[in-house]
Amino acid sequence: xxxxxxxxxxxxxxxxxxxxxxxxxxxxxxxxxxxxxxxxxxxxxxxxxxxxxxxxxxxxxxxxxxxxxxxxxxxxxxxxxxxxxxxxxxxxxxx
Numbered sequence: 001x002x003x004x005x006x007x008x009x010x011x012x013x014x015x016x017x018x019x020x021x022x023x024x025x026x027x028x029x030x031x032x033x034x035x036x037x038x039x040x041x042x043x044x045x046x047x048x049x050x051x052x053x054x055x056x057x058x059x060x061x062x063x064x065x066x067x068x069x070x071x072x073x074x075x076x077x078x079x080x081x082x083x084x085x086x087x088x089x090x091x092x093x094x095x
Contacts, residue, residue: 007040011062015054022053 033051059077
């Protein structure tokens with residue numbers, strides 16, 4: 001672990017690039033998806049299952065968001081949240 005020291009690498013917002021970065025720069029090898037893992041991002045010490053780290057980095061740190069195209073104008077950092085919104089919400093575009 002880096003103990004709060006930023007590596008300052010630029011990471012593209014996809015699972016493959018995040019996985020390669022964690023493996024090469026932070027010695028976090030692939031596999032063991034259920035083991036607890038502390039986020040390596042500067043000033044973040046959130047602990048989660050290893051299988052959740054990619055979603056966490058994309059949603060919390062990279063901030064890649066998708067806009068709902070149904071007319072409500074809301075943004076979602078995760079596709080599963082957008083799908084749930086489209087299924088359950090009464091957006092202006094769905095009325």
